[in-house]
Amino acid sequence: MDVANLEGGGAPILGEPPPIELGNTAYAVRGRPQDGLETVEHLAAWLRDVRPRLAVALTDADLGGVTGDDLRAAREIREAVRALAAAAIAGRDADPGAVATLNRHARLTPRWRELRTAPEPHATVCAAGRPVSAVLAAMAEEAVDLFAGAARHELRACHGPGCVLYxxxxxxxxxxxxxGCGNRARAARHYAKARQDPAT
Structure with missing residues (x-):
């Protein structure tokens, strides 16, 4: 796991789909659990880091308006994503509580697409309500699509020593x-082998 932004809470950014990135804001450093969403400021910094990949556009002003309710919602979605990812990887049935949490957040903010013509024709996602709430609802909806589709079979848990990321x-x-996790795993194997057979 490589930490992308220590000032923003330290949550790793790995280029995964946004719901998995959100799940990975609960991470470990040297095997010790860390929370990349401890504060409203951490959530705002994390949203800034993943902003180019979000379904709903966020401005700097939107990020300045992140609230405690947004933080609670993000943490709830994160825990649901982590529970559903663990179940999918283990081949277990999904936890009904995690499913209910994800569904509740997915339906909170209506979104729709509109055509814009300047500078070139393009579609943009619009939302009713607060933009940060809309982003979190859209992320929950993306997680619904992820866990309802074939992509759930592509989810993996990192095999790196002490890593808890998906x-x-x-x-x-x-x-x-x-x-980085791959290098640490190879180094740990080499070290363990050297300790077992000091003659080589």
């Missing part, structure tokens, strides 16, 4: 969330 593996061969 990632999507389209090839079926990836074992680690990042090159």
């Amino acid at each position: 990632f999507r593996c389209e090839t079926g061969r990836r074992e680690w969330c990042s090159a």
Whole structure:
């Protein structure tokens, strides 16, 4: 796991789908659990980091208006995503409480697409209500699509020592969330082998 933004709470940004990135704001450093969403400021910083990949546009003013309710919602969605990812990876049935939480958040803010013509024709996502609430609802909806579709079979838990992150593996061969975790795992294996056989 590589930490992307220590000032913003330290949550890793791995390039995963936004719901998985949100789930990964609960991470570990040297095997010790960390919370990348401890404060409203951490949530605002994390949203700023993933802003280019969000379904609903956020301005700097929107990020300045993140509330305690937004933080509670983000944490609830995160815990639901982590529970559903763990169940999908283990081949277990989804926890009904996690499903209910995700569904509740997904339906909170209506969103729709509109055509814009300047500077070039493009679609933009509009939302009723507060933009940060709309982003979190859209992220919950993306998680619904992820766990309802075939992509849930591509989810993996990192095999790095002490790592608790999830990632999507389209090839079926990836074992680690990042090159850093892979390097730590290889170094740990080498160290363990050297301790067992000091003569080599």
